[in-house]
Amino acid sequence: MEQFRRIETGKTGNVHMVSFKDKKILDDTVLDEIRVEIAQLLGKAAGPDVLLDFSNVEFMSSAMLGLLGQMHRKISTGQGRLKMCGIRPEIFQVFKLTNLDKLFSIHKDAPAALATFT
């Protein structure tokens, strides 16, 4: 298993599970590193199923949404599925404000999200 600085990765069935080590994703540098690490993780996979777990994240800038948009586009182009879980109310507000809660598949926690992949 590859070791990353910003993300923790695992696999349940065919689903790539990604969680974030940072409590705050505000800094551009942190965001760029997350972007690179996720690209490394998913680079070879065609149309992967991915679950992003935000339970560790307390603050997130709206620039992070840009990365989620890129992932969403790339993954759905390859017939994969991107889902998210563990988003706290303060962060969910960022999704709601931008109407993106309607674009992304967002679930309460990992078991609930994993159940929808089958």
Next chain:
Amino acid sequence: MDVLIAEDSRMQAKFLERKLTEAGHAVRWAENGSDALGLARQRRPDIIVSDIEMPVMTGYEFCKAVKTDPALRGVPFILLSTLSDPIDIIRGLDAGADNYVTKPYEPAFLLSRMNDLLATPLGVDDASSAATLEVSLAGQQFRVQAGRQQVLNLLVSTFENAVAKNQELVVANQQLAAARDGLQKSNTELTTLNTEISRINAQMVRDLEAAAKVQRSLLPADDVAIAAADVAWKYVPCQSLAGDFLNVFPLDDEHVGLFVVDVSGHGVPSSLMAVTVGRFLTPKVSDSSLLVRQAVDGGIVIVPPAEVATQLNRLFQADEFSGLYFTLLYGVLHVPTGRLDFVSGGHPALLRVPAAGGPPEFHPAEGFPIAFVPEVEYGQQSLQLSPGDRVYLYSDGVPEAMDAAQEPYGEEALVACVAGSRSEPLASSVEKLLAAVEAWCQPKGPLDDVSILGLEWRP
């Protein structure tokens, strides 16, 4: 030759023994003066080398014992001294030492001393010519018995020691000078680099100022006058370059356009995108304007807001590398009727404050942020204003402004603020909202760009 060493440090003794053995000498070693004297009486050495500070019997005492022993007095005696005090010389003279070598010493230096002493045999009778010298040093009187040859040897050795030390000093000095030259060179290079950094920095500041100026040109004209409507706006970028911008302008005799744009992120990349977006959102008919088109009859066609958003989204497909996107709220007010058509690409809800009283209402976005999802059609939203109704457009820097405890300002506070100022002129209402947001963010101030644009329909 047969060398006798008196030295209490085993390590120094072994080192000296090895050097002397390598030079072809037979070496005996004792760790104090008393033992060394015993060895010397067992067999007369050719030369004695002795430390001064030793337990049981010091080097001075040992030396005196040798020089007063008729069988040993002719043996050259070298004292290893730190010579930290001129009195050491007097003590050495008094003890009858023939030579000094200052510690720390080079083995080669000691060997050459030994050879010199052996080449100049002491007159055994020197003692007979010994005179009593009276020396006054550091307020003390010394009476020293010393032969002339001994005085001469000791003086010469002291001088040679001084010369050797001086040479070491010269070398150290040269090294110091070299280090100083190196330092000066580094210093010069540093100054050059600093100058270069200052120059580049000044260039960047100029560029940023120029870019900020371009950005300000995207804002409404100071003297913007809209028929049958009041407008007021506040725009506070958190850095010199912002991702936010806003504008309000007449599109033709009957229509007013207004928008707030918020590009994700901050700084240069976001502001570059903001300026680029701004070029498409100009009310003047041009190749780039998405808001108005030349009509066949020579008049202009006002492009419906939803179509503007759809076009923008097509033009700004999410960049693979930057991941930049923007939110947009663009409205067109038909001045004669008060109908407001608008589109929201993921932008914070439009807020309407009814003139008739009653609670302000939010009209949230129905579309996704621009440059986020490829090839989507944006839907249009509509609102029928009543005379005196106000609408507020703002960036997420307003509801998402964080206080010291990371609590957002929030929509409730926003509603309370604009409802509280509904009886005041629009301009003061907008000012109060900005003041409230800035007060919320104390002591650090807003960390995001803050844009507020208010419009009151007054037919």
